[in-house]
Amino acid sequence: SQTIHQWPATLVQPVGSPLSLECTVEGTSNPNLYWYRQAAGRGLQLLFYSVGIGQISSEVPQNLSASRPQDRQFILSSKKLLLSDSGFYLCAWSNPHLGTDTQYFGPGTRLTVL
């Protein structure tokens, strides 16, 4: 069966510090991968998605970036965090080869920028 991991689970960072969040998927090959952000009490905003290694599409202009160095690894980064970057970051995967594009979410990383 497929599983998705995210770490760290929680993170407290000062403004201006760098960020690296990691997401890995097990049990599937060539997944589509997604990064979402959820502000407190709000909906989910798609930040990036990837259909393959090195292929990243950005949905929202911001100081965040994403990379996919391996098939089942997706990384969200920032060089300098802003207060507004605080939120719940969720990674998701889907398997388009099954003829469906249902997305399944990881456990998330709760980021607080102080």
Place this chain on the structure above:
Amino acid sequence: GENVEQHPSTLSVQEGDSAVIKCTYSDSASNYFPWYKQELGKRPQLIIDIRSNVGEKKDQRIAVTLNKTAKHFSLHITETQPEDSAVYFCAASILTGGGNKLTFGTGTQLKVEL
């Protein structure tokens, strides 16, 4: 791009009653409509989804209906139980075989009271 509106933002029902959450979408090309349930501090979990070639789908106490002409879809929960209390998100996307981009509604906080 796609815009999804969700109503109501909060919903309180008595245990055993039914709950209905409604969403409208703007892009007539959208053809995939999932519903997610998110408990406090947890990841969103897919509870049911529907594709545009189907008007209704049911899974035990949960059902979803789709009206393509009016571009709206609804989640119906019957015989509500306290464990149904959570935030529910609707979403819409276009299945392309590549990376589908889900556009989420703003969520409905459902509270089932004893």
